[in-house]
Amino acid sequence: MTTYSLSALRAVALRTQALHTANGSEPPAKPENIFQVVDQIGCVQIDTLHMVRRSHYLVPWSRMGNYNPADFDGLMFGPRPQLFEGWEHAASIIPLAEYRFQKPHQRNLREHPTNWFNRWLNDQVKKDFVPLVMERVRNEGGAEGKQIRVRGTPGGQLVELASGQGGAGVFIFPRRTHDRRPRKIPASLRSYQAGAAKMGEYQRAKC
């Protein structure tokens, strides 16, 4: 059997990661090329550390050089979303075409909740809390989590949790925080929903 050289192994490891292109020869910094990078490498990890730009913005920069981070956001929250936030290598941004691979875990959280949070969430579903929040968001569009009050309780955080269980569709939060306060729902959610609505399956709250 051939033993491949170290330089050949490194070249393949870098090229499959889109890290081989000479500086100055990158594809133009257009949204479709940002998507192409994420699609090629599968997903990018989300993390809260932000000494510089957050990691999920750095990963495409490493591969294509300067680009407009708003274009990256547009791929998630724009009128025709191609990426969503889910779970792959920890919390990650993933091509929408691979959404179905989230479903087994979501089902598991719904049917076999192992922590108080998911049990509590299931209770809220039974009380129609989640569907009511979803209806509010659908009818009135994006709002801050604390503004969405159902029976006196802020609903924003619940929407994100419901999203983890697969009930809230494919909602994504551009400025993710790991605190316990209600999360912001982006103003662009309205247009995001228009895109999500095309996938009829996801527009229904079906916890």
Added chain:
Amino acid sequence: MNTSEPSVEERDRFWVERGAKSLGVCSARQAGDYTWMKVTKSRPHVETLIKNGILLPIKGKLADGQSADLVIHRDNLSMLEQAADSAFKAERTTFLSPFDNLFWASKRDEMLWGFHRVLEAYIPGPKRVYGYYCLQILHKDRLVGRFDPKLERKTGTLILRALYLEPGVKLSERLVSDIAAAMRDFMSFHEAKELVIERSEPAVFGKKLMASISTQ
């Protein structure tokens, strides 16, 4: 678009295949690392993918000179053969987040580069060796250094609290000017106008880098 729910088996096999394909070359146990899968879970999928001819066993020489058993996705085999014939080379100079996908296979940075990526943000300050949030410096096909950045957003200043050159890396003019060009682009990406290097090991690396950035 296919929205049907896959079985857990199908999902895990997809993710193992995805990992092996995106990593290019890796050991059999690393294929599942890409999607945070435990080895006990990924192993049977790797075996099935090898049996079905989707992953192919190969031998390769590692950074320590030892040869090792690795796997490659069949779609990447011709790329490996081209690389072995020097038909293409890695030519990029860039900086990599500690969370970059290149580092998602556990210990592959040591196997292929003799380099250890660190993330010290969650280590108490006095115990940090390099710094809070180091980015790694890729130069062509080597990992040649790292730096611990902090962006002062109000003043538009990018501060490198520490800059390091890996032991044994020669500080050539080309290396410095390539890193300087990448740093300028990195600054543009952060809308930073000023660069401050607080500490450099060796000191000459920081001096040459600053000089090269200001002349470009």
